[in-house]
Amino acid sequence: MASKAQRMPAGLRLASSAFIIFWLIIAAFPFFWTFWGSFKVELDFFSIADWTNALVGRSTQATHGSPFTAAGYEGAWVQNEFWRNVINTFVVCVFVVTTSLTIGTLGGYALSRSGFRYVIWLLIIALIFRALPQVTLVAGYMLPFFEWNVWGILPTAIIVLVAMNQPFTLWMLHSFFQNIPKELDESAKVDGCTQFQAFRHVIIPVMWPGVITTGMFSFLLAYNDFIVTSLLLSESNRTMIPEIAAFLGTTQTEGNVMFAVAAVVSATAPLFVLVMFFQRQIVSGLTAGAVKG
């Protein structure tokens, strides 16, 4: 608890609270506004005549007989078959998370348990790889992938996303494994375990908090990716995000902006749920790298 001397004067407390409220409105209002608007028709969502139309939905009332309509969602999910993209995103996320955690855990564990000099170099190289813009790497894939005829399919995108995810995963798991006392697996080895057995029977049971946090970030990377999925996937294999980008091109001309709005809200919903349940992991994951330096 803050001591009496630490307590803020009333004026400052008021200013600070006002600032927080202001920031929270900036941070959250756009999402609520778009969510609310996604149940309206375009004339209400973009209400030039009177902005209160967007709240009460006068045009929606006139068109659909009710201030709310699911026409945008129907158009996106049924007419434009957005569910196909949802399934693709699901497949990509599941495989990226499991693969990158499996190989990342092995690598991160090895980095944290080896005292040799090349460890620091591998970590620095990983940091440099993390800094490279992903789009520059995609430019390198295009020609070979065309030549080998693997462009456009989901496994290609999954492997590429796993590889791009590795530098970050390694850094994060490295710092988590450093916090697990070395004595644990040392003593297992004294008892006659090989390094892998020590890893399998002693480390795996205690590593889950770190792995779950890292997995969260792998998931976010795969889910939020635009560059790899939009450039390496063919039209029929698109995931949600490139499909939404494609909607923009087609819907503007057809006057179906509401399809894109509905798709955007649909794609945001899982992230909301994720933040709600994994807030603690997200915060600890973001700070783990910082505290370690």
Added chain:
Amino acid sequence: MKHKTFFWFFLPTGLAMFMFIALPIVSVVIQSVYAPHEAVIIEVENCGPFGCTTETTIDQEATAAVREAQPLGRFVGLDIYLDRAHLAVGEISEAWATASSMGEFWDVLFNLPFYRALAFTLTYTFICTPALIALGLAIALAVNSLHRHFKGLAIFFSLLPMIVTPLIGSLILFWMIDSRGILGNFISYLADDPDLSLKASTPLMWISLIVYGIWSSAPFAFVVFYAGLQTLPSDQIEAAQIDGASRWEQVRYVVIPHLMPLVTFVALIQIMDNFKVLEPIIGFQASAHATSLSWIIVNDLGGETRQLSAAATTSVLTILGVAILLSPVLVRTWRDFKSGAH
């Protein structure tokens, strides 16, 4: 751990990074010095009742055969680097020689695609990064003084702009600041100009892109600084109070020095990420007013004609840019490592 054990543990992740990060860098460097084959042209003599004419036509079969035999194209050295779409050395030296004033020279320079993109990328990076650090610090200080019942809620809502997909976040903002959206309407009402439109004005577009950049990344700075504030030793603050430091002086001389390593960390990560700016330009449909290096590459790679060589060249230049931005950090890490070893 023995070298051999380390090798087997590290092999899968090492191999993945080697194949899909290290080799592609080699691949873009190679592609950037090759240009697509020109079409094979043959001369055909057509003889009719009125004499003979020679025509030049494209030999489709031969062209396809050459492209098949050498998919990389023909070797052109640094030609693509120097052409108009990239470093544009010829155009610049010409402008330098003929321009009557500095302003005219800058005009020519900023009409060249590469320099236009570089100008926006650097402006975006170096305005967003300090601004989001300042905003993040302010939010962290304010949230830290909240009652603990509200802290969780405040963190939840603050995280949203960062967690949401960049393309989606920029679309959500774009629909609001569009001239028909609520914020766009409000701004044109404030400016008393019903025709005010973001899409028509370059400075407004730059400002809104930068506002998006700050909005989407301030939460990251906030979370890191907030965690740093939890480790702030209370005796230092108390000592400062006993010495008569005002609240502002406590922040200035105790809190900020304590958070300084974290500020460096956030600045480093954000400079790297802002330099890659791409999604807001697509979401805001801003390419007429602002382009970035990443946008040029995506634009070259997508679409009907995939200009792989041009994209590869821009990629190499972008990687060089990242290397220059990162070099102070790398030099420092290297020095720390050296001094630590002795």
